[in-house]
Amino acid sequence: MNPIMMSIIISSLALGTVITMSSTHWLMAWIGLEMNTLAIIPMIAKHHHPRATEATTKYFLVQATASATVLFSSSINAWSTGTWDIVQMTNPCACIMLTMALSMKLGLAPLHFWLPEVLQGASMKTALIITTWQKLAPMALFYLTHHSLNTTALLTMGLMSTMIGGWGGLNQTQTRKIMAYSSIAHLGWMATILTLSPNLMLLNLTLYLMMTLSTFMLLIFSSSKTIKDLTTSWTISPSTTTLMLLLLMSMAGLPPLTGFMPKWLILQDLTSHNLPTTATLMALSALLSLFFYLRLTYTTTLTMSPTTTQNKLKWRLQPKLKTTLLSMTALMSTMLLPVTPMLT
Template identity: 65%
Template structure:
């Protein structure tokens, strides 16, 4: 793909998301979602491989169906209330339909089956875009309509996503599929808290974006597509292996790291709302996710590949780490002490 066309497509991708995030009319939000979807399709299918074509087709069908459901729910609401304002979703059936449409758009369980397959058929960079930037527009719609969305539906979507995201990621060997299930699990935490405390949801999203971006940059720098590939990172760049280890542990939500912050606040808020069984189930599901993060951590830092040479480090050009990676990695690892400032 020529740089000019690629630039136009990426700018269209950004424009679609920004239109959706800044609109208050349902038609404009829908136009932004469609522009966003149509822009990502060529990016997914750049490889000209049957698998990438299949991934692009699956992505298009699911996103088109979700956008149609969003438009349909807004039409039902406009028919009954006389307004197209996004914040005025007061008709209950349209709210329920909107919740399910946004779940399909984001990849929340049980509408999550497309996400791992699409990521597996894409490049690492495309998978990075799908798991980070593509979540912004639907999350902004959830943020704008959260006062009207049925909280029971969101709680159940959050619980099932967290459980299935952790459970399904256990037997994966491909890093892109692991990141897909990681995304599903994290989005479950956001859906869980969306109807209770919007500020924590936004904070959760920001932390998730930072951690996922840092990890994807590590995977792209080391060209790690499978768990087996991560075992060779240490011999190429020990610094990258250490950064990746800490980022993985942060994604798992271990206490001294940034990833513990959203889980801590979500569980605290659930307990304050007297949703103790839900909080317990979410904490248990976090252990499932933590297992495959720890497995990746183990292969990245504690194993060495079979080596017939007498030298510890293989001769190879060291991967060039972008300067942005150091900033993101630092934020993805060391932001827990800022919790009091966030709460204030």
């Protein structure tokens, strides 16, 4: 793609998110969401391939439907209350519609079906943007309206998302689809805690963005699109392969690593709100995700030399990538658990 066009698209993407996050009027928030959607469409479609075109069409239809529903719910609220202010969302019908619309935008279950398909049709870098940057604007709207949203609906959707995110990833061989189901599961944890402790949701979102960014960058670095590609990633860089093991375990939420922090705090918060059944089900559903992360870890690092191919380099050329951002995010994605007391 032309560099000038690319810079315009990326700046529009950034501007759309900033407009939504900083607006107090529903129409401005809607305009930001639309800018966001329209900017990412050419990025998904830039590979002139039927799969990319299909992914673009799916993404456009889902996001357009969700944006229209956001506008409809805000219009109903304005009709009943006389205000377009985002924080004054008081109409129950409008609140339920808004929850559904933002869940569709994010890919929360049961409105998650588009996410794995779109990620599979997009390139690795575009998939990275969809799973990280594109979550910011809807999450900001969720955060602004959290006091008026229905807790039961969000708890149900959160629980469904963690279950489906775990089950869906079990039989996948494509790394982008696995990351999509991982995203659904992580969003489930965020949706569960949103109305009970919004600041905890922000902490979870920050750590999720950091871990997803570093994992995708490692996949791009080793050009691994399938699990089969991961088995030979040690030939590019053994140290990177070891880092991948730690990162995947952190995303699964195993104790000595950063990923355990949000799960620990969320389960603690759920039990303090007298929701032990929900907390137990969430903890059990995390085991499903843990299974496919362990499978990835096993194929990536535990099948290293001498049991795999003996040649020193992959048949591809080694990637010439700057690894400063990767090393910083990977370090934070694995080593931040000791700072937990400062954040509670």
